[in-house]
Amino acid sequence: MKILIIGGTQFVGRALVVELLSRGHEVTLFHRGKTGSDLFPEVESILGDRDSDLDRLAGRKWDAVVDTCGYYPRQVDASCKALLDSVDRYLFISTISVYADRDNNTLSEDTGTLHPAMQDADDLSNETYGPLKVRCEEVVREYFGDRATIVRPGLIIGPHDHTHRFVYWTVRAEEGGDILIPDTEEPITGIDVRDLAAFQAHLLEQGTPGTFNGDNPGFNWRDLKEVLANALGDRGKLIAVPAEFLVENEIRVWTGLPCWTNGTVGQVPVIKSVAAGLTHRSLAESFRDTQTWAADCGLKRPLKAGLTSEREQELLDKFQNS
Structure with missing residues (x-):
């Protein structure tokens, strides 16, 4: 074509x-x-x-x-x-x-x-x-x-992501130390950019008309915490804080703490899309490949999204001393 x-x-x-x-x-x-x-x-x-x-x-x-x-x-x-x-x-x-x-x-x-x-x-x-x-x-x-x-x-993640939203977590794990995360297991709306590309290519090849959601129902904070913990190893701990603490300290959803929406954004159905050819890779694979790309680029905080080192430490100290 x-x-x-x-x-x-x-x-x-x-x-x-x-x-x-x-x-x-x-x-x-x-x-x-x-x-x-x-x-x-x-x-x-x-x-x-x-x-x-x-x-x-x-x-x-x-x-x-x-x-x-x-x-x-x-x-x-x-x-x-x-x-x-x-x-x-x-x-x-x-x-x-x-x-x-x-x-x-x-x-x-x-x-x-x-x-x-x-x-x-x-x-x-x-x-x-x-x-x-x-x-x-x-x-x-x-x-x-x-x-x-x-x-x-939904939120598009993967290598070459210039918004740095999902990238923040890969850079943060690479950095090490205690990581502030939201205390939630809520779904994460998102799709790997390569899965999105493959789906588009398939739709074009098949000449498929219509409207299709591009999301991954397998993305959630439970799995992201597991991926973060594995990437972090013994170089630090995940410190989960409640949504109330984040709101009180004016941490914005999406950009202040990427992928955290405080329940304001739900996933969308992809039954129609899967039937039309959409496939998904694992969150662990997306994380690993994004982390490799970010490391190769030398990305470090501050990023376009997420907490600065100073702000994160300030919040960790405040939470642990409360």
């Missing part, structure tokens, strides 16, 4: 390029060249900004396009319009943040989404991210109908 990827040089797109090339597909990248410009020298790159340079794709034909970085409806509308007659399938990477209530056990891919943002909305924040993606999904379906495929991943 000939596949165009909008993006493709940072994290989600990077893993997809690797997966597609391993399957023998012909890949074209459309990106700004601001990150990973030296990656994939064997792949055709068309440099340009999706806001102003879509005309550089004119006159070309691909079997499919994968949009890894569509955040605003106006952007997605423009790319759909430009590619309507140039691609057979439009695969859009959305998010589970489109769901209004992830604790609803009747949730499915066809129900329960947030009210969509306006077409011209351009204010991206934690509050607007979900509604913006809802409208982006609608735009793709309006243009492509049964030629549209939507994938809604």
